[in-house]
Amino acid sequence: MLREALNLRDAIDGYFNKWMELDCAGDELSSEDWIILEKIKSFLKKLKMTTKALESSFATLDNVLLAMDFVLAQFEAGKEAYIDDPIMAPMYNSGWAKLDKYYRLTDESPAYVAAIVLHPSHKWHYIQESWKKEWVESSKKLMETLWNDYKPVESPLPLCEVPSTTTNEFLNWRNKHLQPSLVTDEYERYCNSERVYGFTSALAWWLEETQQKNYPNLSKMAVDILSIPAMSAEPERLFSGAKITITDRRNRLGSDVVEALECLKSWFGIRELQGDVL
Missing domain, CATH: 1.10.1200 (Non-ribosomal Peptide Synthetase Peptidyl Carrier Protein; Chain A)
Incomplete structure (x- = not known):
């Protein structure tokens, strides 16, 4: 509506000029009003682009916190730019407060953080670079709690018995290297590996046979998390x-x-x- 009104500004102004003496007198928009509408439209355009990106058929949960971070940054920039503006400042403050309320609600579920971490191009890099230190620590605890639900119970492997009477240095050296290596945690191994790029989607990457073999339990967790859509738009379309x-x-x-x-x-x-x- 704002876009159409701004496109038809000349026609709207002409209408008021022609019928100024009728009941619409006093409802006309001043030059300052048109400037304010242009500012509002410019900001809402960013929200629209973000919404469109998240309601697509292939947008998954890993995009939610990134989108909220982007929108929050727009609100904070607006709050600073219009701090003394009697009209724009309350708008930005109210919008920021509402978004902050819903952002805090994401702390109640580890799924939002897990979706970012399980994206092979992000892992913990985005969170560590963009969030406060205390947020990172609490997020890691949430992630560990979720991983424990998928993590297999490991039984220690029996160690090879080395004869205590042998004096052969070669046999001692060989037997030491025959000891089984400690089983590494799938999640830790994934986090410590290099980030991956050049794939169609994070979900498709986890469905590849390589990941299914290298991370048999973590891949199940990733598929469960990354199968969640970012918004309900696509499920609603399917339901309809x-x-x-x-x-x-x-x-x-x-x-x-x-x-x-x-x-x-x-x-x-x-x-x-x-x-x-x-």
Whole structure:
């Protein structure tokens, strides 16, 4: 609406000039009002672009906190730029307070942090570079708690017995190297490895056979987390599509059949699953 009003500014001003003496007198927009509307439109455009990016079919949970960080930075920049503006300052302050409220609610679930960490191009780099130290520490505790739900219970491997009577230095050296190496934690091994780039999506990367073998338990956790959409827009679209499936002549379809049909329709539209998977 703001965009259309600004595009039709000349027509709107002309209307008020022509009918100034009627009931609309006093409702006309001044030059200062038009400037304010332009500022508001410029800011809302950034919010719109962020929203559009997150409501797409392939936006997953790893984008949520990044998007909130981006929007929060826009609010903070606006608060500083219009600190003395009697009209714009309250808008930015109210918007920042509302976003901060919902940002704090993400602390109640480790899934948001896990989605970023399990993105092979981010891992802990983004959080450590962008967040305060105390936030990083609390996030790592949340991540460890979540990983413990997937982490396998490991039993210690029996050590090779080395004869205590041997005096052969070669046999002592050989037996020492026959000792099994300590089993490394999948999550720690993943975090300590180099970040990865050049893939279609984080979820597709975790579904690759290499990751399934190298991180059998962590990959399950990653698939569970990265399968969550960033917004409910796509699930709502799929839900609405069920009315096409359930017609008057299909009124005896059970809920399980309808669910299976909608899942198949959705999966056939996913590029990453084309080919041998389907």
